[in-house]
Amino acid sequence: MTGNEAIARGAWEAGCHVATAYPGTPSSEILENISRYEEIDSEWSTNEKVALEVASGASIVGARALAAMKHVGLNVAADPLFTMSYIGARGGLVIVTADDPGLFSSQNEQDNRWYALHAKIPMFEPSDSQECKDFTIRAFDLSERFDVPVLLRVTTRICHSKGMTEIGERREVPVKPFERDRKKCVMMPAMAAVRRRLMEDREASLRDLSNDCPCNYIESGADGKIGVISSGVSYQHAKDALSGLGEPVSWLKLGLTYPLPDRLIERFASGVETVYVIEENEPYIENFVRQLGIRCTGRSLLPAAGELNAGIIRRAITGSAAAKPYSVEASPPPRPPVLCPGCSHRGIFFAMSKYRDIAVSSDIGCYTLGVLPPLEVGDATICMGSGVSAGIGFEKALNARTKSCDRADAGRADADAIKKVFGVIGDSTFFHSGITGLIDAVVNGSNMALCILDNRITAMTGHQENPGTGFTIGGDPTVRIDLKSLCTACGVKPENVRMVDPYDLDAAEKAVREAHDATELFVIITTRPCALIKDVARSRANLFCAVDSNLCVMCGMCMRIGCPAISRLDKGVRIERAMCNGCSMCAQLCPKQAISRVGEIDD
Amino acid sequence: MTDETRSILLVGVGGQGTILASKVLSEGLVRAGYDVKMSEIHGMSQRGGSVSTHVRFGKKVYSPTISEGEADILVSFEKVEAVRWLVYLKRGGILVVNDHEIRPLSVLTGASSYPDRISEQLGEAVPNFFQLNAGDISAGLGSVKAQNIVLLGALVRCMNLDDADWKSMIEDTVPKKMYELNARAFDAGRSGW
Ligand SMILES: Cc1ncc(C[n+]2csc(CCOP(=O)(O)OP(=O)(O)O)c2C)c(N)n1
Numbered sequence: 001m002t003g004n005e006a007i008a009r010g011a012w013e014a015g016c017h018v019a020t021a022y023p024g025t026p027s028s029e030i031l032e033n034i035s036r037y038e039e040i041d042s043e044w045s046t047n048e049k050v051a052l053e054v055a056s057g058a059s060i061v062g063a064r065a066l067a068a069m070k071h072v073g074l075n076v077a078a079d080p081l082f083t084m085s086y087i088g089a090r091g092g093l094v095i096v097t098a099d100d101p102g103l104f105s106s107q108n109e110q111d112n113r114w115y116a117l118h119a120k121i122p123m124f125e126p127s128d129s130q131e132c133k134d135f136t137i138r139a140f141d142l143s144e145r146f147d148v149p150v151l152l153r154v155t156t157r158i159c160h161s162k163g164m165t166e167i168g169e170r171r172e173v174p175v176k177p178f179e180r181d182r183k184k185c186v187m188m189p190a191m192a193a194v195r196r197r198l199m200e201d202r203e204a205s206l207r208d209l210s211n212d213c214p215c216n217y218i219e220s221g222a223d224g225k226i227g228v229i230s231s232g233v234s235y236q237h238a239k240d241a242l243s244g245l246g247e248p249v250s251w252l253k254l255g256l257t258y259p260l261p262d263r264l265i266e267r268f269a270s271g272v273e274t275v276y277v278i279e280e281n282e283p284y285i286e287n288f289v290r291q292l293g294i295r296c297t298g299r300s301l302l303p304a305a306g307e308l309n310a311g312i313i314r315r316a317i318t319g320s321a322a323a324k325p326y327s328v329e330a331s332p333p334p335r336p337p338v339l340c341p342g343c344s345h346r347g348i349f350f351a352m353s354k355y356r357d358i359a360v361s362s363d364i365g366c367y368t369l370g371v372l373p374p375l376e377v378g379d380a381t382i383c384m385g386s387g388v389s390a391g392i393g394f395e396k397a398l399n400a401r402t403k404s405c406d407r408a409d410a411g412r413a414d415a416d417a418i419k420k421v422f423g424v425i426g427d428s429t430f431f432h433s434g435i436t437g438l439i440d441a442v443v444n445g446s447n448m449a450l451c452i453l454d455n456r457i458t459a460m461t462g463h464q465e466n467p468g469t470g471f472t473i474g475g476d477p478t479v480r481i482d483l484k485s486l487c488t489a490c491g492v493k494p495e496n497v498r499m500v501d502p503y504d505l506d507a508a509e510k511a512v513r514e515a516h517d518a519t520e521l522f523v524i525i526t527t528r529p530c531a532l533i534k535d536v537a538r539s540r541a542n543l544f545c546a547v548d549s550n551l552c553v554m555c556g557m558c559m560r561i562g563c564p565a566i567s568r569l570d571k572g573v574r575i576e577r578a579m580c581n582g583c584s585m586c587a588q589l590c591p592k593q594a595i596s597r598v599g600e601i602d603d
Numbered sequence: 604m605t606d607e608t609r610s611i612l613l614v615g616v617g618g619q620g621t622i623l624a625s626k627v628l629s630e631g632l633v634r635a636g637y638d639v640k641m642s643e644i645h646g647m648s649q650r651g652g653s654v655s656t657h658v659r660f661g662k663k664v665y666s667p668t669i670s671e672g673e674a675d676i677l678v679s680f681e682k683v684e685a686v687r688w689l690v691y692l693k694r695g696g697i698l699v700v701n702d703h704e705i706r707p708l709s710v711l712t713g714a715s716s717y718p719d720r721i722s723e724q725l726g727e728a729v730p731n732f733f734q735l736n737a738g739d740i741s742a743g744l745g746s747v748k749a750q751n752i753v754l755l756g757a758l759v760r761c762m763n764l765d766d767a768d769w770k771s772m773i774e775d776t777v778p779k780k781m782y783e784l785n786a787r788a789f790d791a792g793r794s795g796w
Contacts, residue, residue, distance in 0.1 A: 156644070161668075163667070236665040237665070237668070311672065324694075325692060328721075328724040328725060334707065335651075339650070373714060
């Protein structure tokens with residue numbers, strides 16, 4: 001099982017009743033797997049804050065609940081997280097944070113173990129799939145026993161690594177009857193202050209538990225010179241790195257890493273000469289060990305950025321490197337991810353790429369890739385939702401510059417290149433946190449142009465349903481939220497909304513021109529589904545574009561849309577048939593009509 | 604069966620089927636009685652980017668990933684990817700390269716160039732170098748779609764992994780109507796090229 005499958009299995013075995021998530025690599029498969037268990041009521045929530053609040057509500061009433069998200073998702077859910085630590089958990093409440101050391105699929109690298117310390121909630125860190133399953137079950141039990149939400153912290157290499165996992169059966173845990181307890185659950189200042197003090201007592205008992213918990217244990221015990229403290233995947237890398245070292249190594253393997261076990265660490269350290277703390281990213285354990293007055297080495301030897309592996313640890317601790325690897329003279333050209341052939345984002349980006357006088361606030365999703373050559377659309381990407389709201393700020397700054405230049409030196413701002421701000425956001429991202437930005441734009445009088453790239457799916461993270469697709473996580477039909485009505489309900493004037501098929505380059509260009517020239521808030525909504533959606537791919541499977549080499553003059557127009565299916569040969573241009581879905585944007589650009597679409601759409 | 608942990612690195616371009624091949628591989632090794640860990644990368648890089656899957660097996664496996672200079676075998680589904688990941692190959696390790704070029708967008712648009720003579724350079728640098736055209740082999744069997752399984756066959760041969768029932772693994776993994784093609788692709792990859 002992968003770590004994600006094992007967490008899902010663990011939740012099921014633990015009798016979990018409610019599970020929620022917003023997708024995000026590397027966490028997405030947790031809910032995808034949980035949703036296959038009938039006993040668990042699962043949902044894709046609109047965003048992570050909603051996910052954690054839904055799970056929290058279920059826990060307050062008395063059900064066992066789990067909320068899963070990627071590391072940055074916990075930033076979005078941080079508000080309920082901190083206060084749920086006060087309220088506690090009547091039904092077990094487990095929050096999974098999936099961190100991404102090495103930034104394989106994320107906008108930042110953050111070590112969410114600090115959240116446990118900060119919010120004062122216990123944390124488990126599994127080291128493999130078996131522990132993912134076992135610790136999930138333990139987390140539910142601990143949560144109920146100590147009346148506290150529990151964080152399960154995993155990383156990309158835990159989530160997406162497969163290892164042997166023994167499975168068990170589901171243990172049914174009855175949902176508790178609703179019991180009104182306002183002093184515990186209504187967090188107004190006076191009541192919260194009381195809870196705040198109780199949290200300190202809870203913390204003390206949790207620390208005792210951590211000292212005795214079987215998840216925290218000393219291995220080998222031989223009075224080695226070297227003692228290593230580690231947790232999570234770092235423990236596995238360290239095991240490989242230091243096996244065969246010749247000297248006996250003692251290990252303190254930590255699975256319950258908040259609160260950290262002070263007495264256990266002291267006992268371990270007193271039995272060895274040198275203590276190493278091996279952990280990825282932040283010196284989370286190391287800081288604590290130092291606070292105990294124990295001398296140890298860790299961060300000073302290991303890199304703070306990026307993921308660890310056995311080789312890095314071996315080099316750091318033993319100074320010995322693997323034999324010099326093979327090498328050749330050739331150097332590989334970079335191969336970043338790209339917009340797919342037939343991508344429905346391409347048409348709007350191509351239209352926007354013609355304007356040199358726009359600044360574009362982009363967002364997170366497949367469309368972030370529009371920033372790469374040759375389209376090069378997008379000037380900033382911060383976090384989900386910022387495509388709209390940072391755009392408002394762009395515009396304010398540009399307006400302020402115009403004003404200050406008017407005062408100082410009339411005309412200087414006119415010479416500035418930027419005349420218009422565009423925002424770009426995907427459908428799933430718009431529902432997640434773009435709506436609030438749009439309301440802000442309406443109410444505060446922004447005149448930006450917003451492109452909502454609605455490809456009818458959450459594509460980047462592997463095709464999850466969202467409020468605009470009309471289906472639930474289980475594939476059942478549900479209400480489809482209509483983006484156009486939503487925008488007008490937020491106050492965008494109906495005459496300033498355009499629906500556009502981005503495969504139609506003329507239509508896309510016309511809409512972008514109108515948006516560019518508009519003097520009021522303007523919204524473009526694209527209407528073409530992602531080319532990789534199964535039904536879309538099937539219906540277009542026999543469709544492709546072909547080049548008539550007698551007509552092709554190699555002008556390179558078709559290459560300007562940056563389609564990976566199109567390549568330039570010594571004579572002529574070639575379109576890779578297996579990759580092409582016949583979107584025909586290249587054909588529309590060809591001045592010689594050398595490209596034609598072949599085949600039929602099969603509905 | 605040896606106790607020592609061995610490491611297999613499969614690399615290629617998102618969409619080439621490395622994930623399916625490594626799935627068959629790791630499940631087969633599990634059924635053969637090994638402790639197995641496999642690590643792959645999902646998400647962003649699958650959009651046509653460079654991808655890698657790490658498979659490690661032995662009596663007891665700790666780390667799910669392979670460090671530089673530690674792969675016993677590197678199987679590259681695409682030529683330039685073999686160059687990119689070459690530093691992971693152990694001295695004395697085996698390099699299997701699919702004779703297939705997929706040009707990254709930067710090359711298609713002319714911003715960078717695809718290196719020449721890759722096979723020759725790899726052949727000179729790595730003593731245990733093997734190259735095959737899995738696409739042609741697969742196409743000869745009826746469809747290019749089983750390239751990944753041809754390469755799996757080649758890997759099984761190079762690593763002498765004959766202790767698993769690979770055919771039944773393939774049967775359990777691929778859609779029923781694709782089984783015949785994939786079984787023959789596996790044989791073609793294993794029996795020589
Ligand atoms: C707070 C947060 N949650 C989740 C993610 C992971 N994530 C990246 S892009 C994306 C969704 C993209 O979907 P959409 O906006 O529909 O664009 P598409 O990829 O379909 O073009 C998600 C969930 C994230 N980066 N940040």
